[in-house]
Amino acid sequence: MAVASTATGRARIGRPPDTDPADTRRRILDVARHEFAHSGYAAATNRSIAAAAGLTTGAVYHHYSSKAELYLAVHADAHDLVYERFRLAVLDGSSFVEMVDAMLDVAADMNDADPTLAAFIAAARVDRRRHTELAELLPDDRVRRARFFRTLLDVGARAGEIPAGERPQVEAFLHAAVVGLNDGASDDAVRQRATIAAIKAAVRGLVHPTPHG
Numbered sequence: 001m002a003v004a005s006t007a008t009g010r011a012r013i014g015r016p017p018d019t020d021p022a023d024t025r026r027r028i029l030d031v032a033r034h035e036f037a038h039s040g041y042a043a044a045t046n047r048s049i050a051a052a053a054g055l056t057t058g059a060v061y062h063h064y065s066s067k068a069e070l071y072l073a074v075h076a077d078a079h080d081l082v083y084e085r086f087r088l089a090v091l092d093g094s095s096f097v098e099m100v101d102a103m104l105d106v107a108a109d110m111n112d113a114d115p116t117l118a119a120f121i122a123a124a125r126v127d128r129r130r131h132t133e134l135a136e137l138l139p140d141d142r143v144r145r146a147r148f149f150r151t152l153l154d155v156g157a158r159a160g161e162i163p164a165g166e167r168p169q170v171e172a173f174l175h176a177a178v179v180g181l182n183d184g185a186s187d188d189a190v191r192q193r194a195t196i197a198a199i200k201a202a203v204r205g206l207v208h209p210t211p212h213g
Contacts, residue, residue: 025063027053030116032074037119041071041127041134068133075138078120083148085110095210096156100174100203103152104181104196111186118186125183142175149174161207170206177202 031053035044046067050057064070089106093099111118121141128134153171156162162170177199185195 021063024055024059028055028060028063028070029074029077032070033078033120034116036071036074036127037116037123040123041067041131046070068137071127071134072137074120075124078117078124079141079144082110082117082121083144086148090152093152093155095159096152096161096207097203097210099152099155101200103178104199107178107181108189108192108196111192112189115186118182122183122186145175145178146171156207159210161210163208166206173202173206 028049032044032049035049035052039048044067046060046064047057049070050060053060060070064073085106086103089102090099093102107118124134124138125141128138149171152174153162153167156170157164157167181192181195181199185192
């Protein structure tokens with residue numbers, strides 16, 4: 001493998017022929033997620049991301065032609081990772097309460113394993129308000145969140161937990177609770193677990209118990 005030395009002596013990897021492009025892209029996405037989450041879109045650069053990943057800047061540009069394109073890729077990847085874990089968590093749920101519990105528990109587990117997911121998603125909401133080019137390019141994450149929540153709400157409606165007239169307020173609460181959990185409590189594991197317990201209790205107060213509950 002071809003390795004070039006920097007002025008500081010740190011090895012930097014170029015783009016040798018035997019490098020797996022998928023592995024390199026995965027590496028870039030993971031490092032870029034951390035850099036964007038902690039520095040924001042404006043301060044993070046492809047150069048700083050390349051350095052943190054141990055790659056040349058050219059290697060990053062080989063896969064992503066601009067910082068905006070890389071940001072879009074990180075945004076899509078982070079949301080894909082989160083919603084796939086959510087989907088699997090609620091797959092066998094038979095009630096709204098059970099599925100919300102599973103989703104929240106997985107959110108905590110993901111944050112314990114990789115805090116950059118929640119941190120990036122929170123930072124992206126700020127970045128899209130600050131940067132016109134991002135606002136025009138990024139998909140509205142509310143659409144995907146609403147689509148996922150619709151699955152949970154439909155189960156709750158069929159189970160008799162959520163009467164039709166109460167569905168809008170339950171849905172509004174769920175959106176506010178999940179965004180608030182991510183943006184306001186994910187940086188502290190103890191506070192996050194306490195917030196999750198509070199959300200679970202509030203959900204139980206909003207819905208009607210199922211015959212098996």
